Amino acid sequence: MRREPIPKPGEEFVAPPGGAVWWIKRDMRLADNEALTRAVAEHSLVLPVFLHEPTLLAQAETSAMHWDAWTQALAELRRRVRRAGAEILVGWGEAVESFEAIRAVFPFTHIYAHEEIGGAFTFQRDRAVRAWCRRRGVTVIERPQSSVQRGGVDRDRMGELWRSRIVAPPALPEVAAIPLTSELRTWAATTPTAPPQAEVIGWRRPSEWQNVNESSAWATLDSFLEQRGRGYSGGISSPNTAFESGSRLSVHLAWGTLSLRQAYQATQARLRELERDPAAHDATRWRRSLRSFLARLHWRDHFIQRLETEPEMEFRPLHPAYDALEAEDDPELLERWRRGLTGFPLVDAVMRCLATTGFCNFRMRAMAVSVACHALRLDWRTIHPHLAGVFRDYEPGIHFSQLQMQAGVVGINTIRSYNPFKQALDHDPDARFITRWIPELRDLPAERIHSFDQDPPRSSETTYPPPVVDHRTRTRAWVERLYQLRSTPEAEAIAVEVWRRHGSRRSPHPRPRSKSRRPSAAGSSPTQPRRPSRRAARPDDPRQGRLFSAGRSTPEESD
Structure with a gap:
């Protein structure tokens, strides 16, 4: 039997016309959320919606770890949204058919969402939603969460995008109130959600899995900036020390329980504290580690931009x-x-x-x-x-x-x-x-x-x-x-x-150079890439770490 993804309320229910949907995807937070902030500022009714999409769950790369991250982050977000006076409608179904069913009850005119940089399925899903919106006269407004430019970018401009989106504008405050009628809150709260997790993909939550929600994101960031981050530089290469010395923010950045801008600006604030107190314990080591972390945040967008520019990769x-x-x-x-x-x-x-x-x-x-x-x-x-x-x-x-x-x-x-x-x-x-x-x-x-x-x-x-x-x-x-x-x-x-x-260009946050050394211009112009020299390597040595000269090391992202 085909299951209706979004059931209709009783006949006596009449939703007011207009309003907007906040489509929650990989932005599981109320703070520094441009899509939500704009929806609340521009509409008198905003219905938060999260969809468990069967086809997305069936993708080969989707696992119980991802399902658990969604559900765990969603559980806390739902509590926060309730404190803000609203309710998240958690639906089970494909995006287009779900929005069609929602609009039959709540005739929204806008969908607000973040710009998701995902794989082929989410790319095609978003295109299908846009096509449906055009047919229904619904406006889609997507807001970026990073410096990644939708549709590709001139690589020479990425530094400018980073500064204009991540460095300069302050992170947005938490949305304190989301306008929604009591009838719509009740309808959203009583809508059946996805079937039991074990029926979907063998869900379980081992204690070894990192928690994913907005509270855990801030606790992880605080512990990194105040305690663990001192050992970041030099500590993220070994599997024995990386669990402690690494930021451990990658999971929160991936699922949107923390924004890139929040992480960047909090780290910059901590660096300013250290600069005001250079005599603080291990201040030099702290500064070196946090600057290294900031550079890796920038590199994160560099790699994500590749997929956005060339989805066929x-x-x-x-x-x-x-x-x-x-x-x-x-x-x-x-x-x-x-x-x-x-x-x-x-x-x-x-x-x-x-x-x-x-x-x-x-x-x-x-x-x-x-x-x-x-x-x-x-x-x-x-x-x-x-x-x-x-x-x-x-x-x-x-x-x-x-x-x-x-x-x-x-x-x-x-x-x-x-x-x-x-x-x-x-x-x-x-x-x-x-x-x-x-x-x-x-x-x-x-x-x-x-x-x-x-x-x-x-x-x-x-x-x-x-x-x-x-x-x-x-x-x-x-x-x-x-x-x-x-x-x-x-x-x-x-x-x-x-x-x-x-190709990468100069980072907007380069590592400080010694005053006795002149900056090298190597790699700063689009010259033809050359085949690396092999003379520095010793392929006859069975203990050689790499068979060929490594050149510039790849950053450890946001380990």
Whole structure:
């Protein structure tokens, strides 16, 4: 039997004409919410609406972690909205049919929403809603949450957008009152919501999952700026310290329980406090860490802009030369990688950690992708759904940008290939992280675990498997293939256009330089990207962290 997504109230109910809908998506907050603020300022009736969309829930990348983030954030938001005098109508159904049903009861004239930078489904969904609105004479007003420019942007203007949207305008105050009649409040409150969570996607909420709501967002931000953030610079590379030293704001930025502008401006305020009191404990270290965090907030928009500018990057590499790259996509290797049974201890620990907690620091995520694509030779599109599902902070723009960058198919960046044994020695020397997530190895000393690339584990020692492939040999050959595809004159010419559309420019918050050094002009003009030198690398060294010169390191986003 087909279920009606939004039931009608009794015949005696008559809704007043006009009014607006605030369509809640990834903006689960009342403070610094431009869409809501404008709706309340311009209309005498505003109905907040959140939709559980069956097709969105059925997407391959949607997981129980995402469903839980929605429902947890929504639960607190609903309490806050009630204190503001309104009620959220939580519907179950596709967007167009749901709005049609809502409008039959509440004849709204406007829909206010934020500009969502999502994957193909949400992109097409939003287009369908706009088409429906045109047919019904409904005005759609979308407001940005970041410096990402709808439809693409001249990369030379991104700094200007950042300053005009994030730096200059103060964050908006919390909306204290949302106008809605008592009849509409009652109707919204009594509308049946989605079916029990367990019936949808096997929902559960382990204690290891980070809380996602507006209160938790501010508590996390406060603890980072007042206590944990001192160790950010230098502490976010190791999986042992990143859970504490990292900001842990990525999940809140992803689901909109905190805005980018709120995070940026609160951090700037904390920096000003430190500058007024330079003698404060560890003030120099604090300033270095917080400036590093601010730079990564800017880089976050840089990567999301790529998906907005080129939505097709969800399905094909940014550089078309890599269309010719054929991955092996061995299903057994894919399953071993997913389950954390590749025989590369640090990779397996990361995959098990992600499956349990939904979080790991950027460097470890990058390593897991690098090994999957270069050593196991899995296509980045093949590993996308699983990784998206175990990232509680799943942000499509960052996700696809980083998948392609770590796979080496962007065509304008130095190709990085992480050696998992070298990374383990550098960032988990005592194997504390590894043995936490791989109990099969707890009886072995760290030195033995770190030697598995040269002396694989024996069945008499542990049930943990030996490496499934020769990492060094397979990775070296694959990276050579990547460079071959990008080294033709035609590919190099295309790389110039890729850089023009997607390459980074100078950050509006560059790292302070020593007065004794003159700023370098390298990378500040749109010159043709050159193939990086390999002379600095030592590919014959099995402990080499990367097979080729790393160049400028990739920022750890908002770890």
